[in-house]
Amino acid sequence: MIDFFIKVKQQKAKNLPFVLYRKPNNIKLIGFFQNNDHLYFAENFEETGFVFAPFDGSQMILIPRNQSVKWETLITSSKENEDSDFIDSEDIQAKEDFEMLVQKGIDAIAKGTLKKVVLSRKEIVGLSNFDLVSIFEKLIQNYPTAFCYCWFHPKIGLWMGATPERLLKANTNTFYTMSLAGTQKLQGNKEVVWEKKEIEEQQFVTDFILDNLKELTSEVSVSSPYTAQAGTLAHIKTDIEGVINDNSSLKEVVSVLHPTPAVCGLPKEVAKNFILEHEGYDREYYTGFLGELNKEGFNKGEIKSDLYVNLRCMQIKDNQAHLYVGCGITKDSIPEKEWRESVNKSMTMKKILDLK
Numbered sequence: 001m002i003d004f005f006i007k008v009k010q011q012k013a014k015n016l017p018f019v020l021y022r023k024p025n026n027i028k029l030i031g032f033f034q035n036n037d038h039l040y041f042a043e044n045f046e047e048t049g050f051v052f053a054p055f056d057g058s059q060m061i062l063i064p065r066n067q068s069v070k071w072e073t074l075i076t077s078s079k080e081n082e083d084s085d086f087i088d089s090e091d092i093q094a095k096e097d098f099e100m101l102v103q104k105g106i107d108a109i110a111k112g113t114l115k116k117v118v119l120s121r122k123e124i125v126g127l128s129n130f131d132l133v134s135i136f137e138k139l140i141q142n143y144p145t146a147f148c149y150c151w152f153h154p155k156i157g158l159w160m161g162a163t164p165e166r167l168l169k170a171n172t173n174t175f176y177t178m179s180l181a182g183t184q185k186l187q188g189n190k191e192v193v194w195e196k197k198e199i200e201e202q203q204f205v206t207d208f209i210l211d212n213l214k215e216l217t218s219e220v221s222v223s224s225p226y227t228a229q230a231g232t233l234a235h236i237k238t239d240i241e242g243v244i245n246d247n248s249s250l251k252e253v254v255s256v257l258h259p260t261p262a263v264c265g266l267p268k269e270v271a272k273n274f275i276l277e278h279e280g281y282d283r284e285y286y287t288g289f290l291g292e293l294n295k296e297g298f299n300k301g302e303i304k305s306d307l308y309v310n311l312r313c314m315q316i317k318d319n320q321a322h323l324y325v326g327c328g329i330t331k332d333s334i335p336e337k338e339w340r341e342s343v344n345k346s347m348t349m350k351k352i353l354d355l356k
Contacts, residue, residue, distance in 0.1 A: 004031065004073040005133045012132060012152065019050045019063055021149040021291075022140045023306070027075045029140065032068040037154050040064050045251035048294040051307070052151055052159075055259060055283040056276075061156065062293070075140060090343075094121065098342065099335035102327070104278055109331045116204050117265035117274055119338075120326030122281050123346060127319050127353065136160065138352045143231050147308040149290065159285055161313030162348060164230030167257055167289045170305045171297065173244050175217065175253065179206035180228070181262050181328055182236040185344050192227045192234045197332035199225070202236040204330075205261045208268075209240055212256045216248040230312075231348055250305060254289075262328065263287035263309060285310055286324035312348040323349050 008031065011018045017034040032050050042051045042060040049068065053060040098121050105117045136150045139162055146162035169176040182198035202225060210220065220242035228237035244253060264287070265271025275283075291307035315322040325345040327338040 001029070001073050001076060004029065004071055005137075007031065007033065007071055008133060015154045017063055017153040019052070019149060019151045020136060021050075021147065022075065024145050024147055027077070029073050029075050031071040032063045032065070033071065034063050034068045036067065038067075039153070039155055040067065042293060045249065045254065045293065048296075050151075050291065051293045052153075052156075052285060052288070052290045053258070054285045054288040055263070056272075057255070057258065057288075061153065063153075065295075077141070091123075094123065095339050097121075098339050101278060101280075102329055102333060102335040102338045105274070105329040106331065106333055106335070108274060109329070114271055114274060115266040116201060116261055116328060116330050117271045118261070118263050118287075118326050118328050119275065120279060120283065120286065120324060121342060122286075123323045123325070125321050125323065125350070125353070127316070127321055130316060130319065130321075132158070132316075135352055142352065143348070146230060146312070147291070151290065158316045159310075159313060160316065160349075161310060162231070162352075163308050163311040163313065164228070164233075164235065165262065165309040165311055167260070167291075167307040167309050168254060168305070169307070170244065170250055170253070172301070172303055173246070174241070175244050176239070176241040177209060177257060179209055179225075179238040179240065179260075179262070180235050181205045182234075183327070183341050183345065184234050186229065186232050186234050194227075194236060195332075197330055198236060200332070201328045201330050202238070204266055206238045206240070208261045208266060209257065213240075213242075213253065216253055216256065217242045217244055219243045233344060233348075250294075254307065258289055259287060260309070263311070263326065265329075283324065284315070286313055286315075287311065287326065312345065314349045314353075321349065321353055 011033050020031045022029050040062040042062040049062045049064040105119050108114045140148045143162035148162045150160045152158045165180045181202035223239040225236050225238045228235050288310045289307050293305050295304045297304045325342040327341045
């Protein structure tokens with residue numbers, strides 16, 4: 001690992017693009033180190049490399065495999081305590097602003113404009129002596145079940161995250177995706193009980209995925225909803241898999257899925273417009289997606305893509321961390337509870353930065 005992180009520091013010192021990532025429940029750390037500072041884009045999803053796409057779907061940046069050096073190393077485990085609690089000093093103005101935003105969402109749902117909308121906020125915190133390598137090491141040690149990444153391009157910026165949600169895994173013509181929604185903080189060994197609002201919210205996501213993929217896929221199978229753990233948080237999850245039709249493309253499937261109701265809402269376009277009009281800031285790559293595009297598999301002719309939703313993430317710039325968190329709003333939402341959920345989610349990154 002030492003040589004791997006020396007390479008990372010050298011690449012950053014040269015101001016050249018790179019990505020580091022570790023898949024869920026895996027001990028392999030992978031890095032792509034681009035050999036120039038050009039901005040490449042994934043335009044037809046037939047490219048090979050690592051894709052980094054924003055919420056609004058435009059400017060899907062690619063670190064191309066054929067323009068990069070690939071490094072791999074195994075992670076030595078020194079797992080830190082995932083259960084430590086932080087006491088966060090509450091920003092009263094931010095709380096009032098977010099609760100007002102949530103109430104606007106609830107009102108729009110009550111009018112019948114929306115069924116669900118995912119509303120988010122950005123929190124900016126100061127950093128002192130930020131060290132990319134040590135922070136990323138903490139990230140992968142603390143969140144072994146998440147997709148952890150560090151992505152840098154001098155023309156875009158530095159992003160890091162630990163996301164629990166896969167957008168799509170495709171292997172030649174088969175696919176796997178998930179429906180993830182609902183959030184609560186784990187309480188030791190206490191059984192997780194879900195309220196009606198959270199169960200309905202997650203079912204919205206499942207129904208959307210199934211309904212919108214039916215023209216592009218076949219032989220679809222769906223699991224029963226179950227509780228999945230992500231760090232100190234629990235979510236409701238449903239697994240969905242099947243076959244992509246011969247006359248359908250990976251790009252079509254991704255465009256149907258992204259943005260999912262888990263990060264946008266329903267109806268999709270109405271929810272997206274509501275977000276762009278009312279959130280008051282640019283999400284950029286938060287709630288976008290990222291991951292491997294058209295990687296060759298072990299078997300001859302096998303092509304794999306593995307894409308994740310960019311949740312629980314932060315952007316680092318000007319000695320500050322920009323933290324992004326959001327909540328799914330339905331007719332049964334309570335603004336105060338949604339604020340508390342957003343605070344719980346912000347702890348994923350604050351713990352890594354030692355912000356208490």
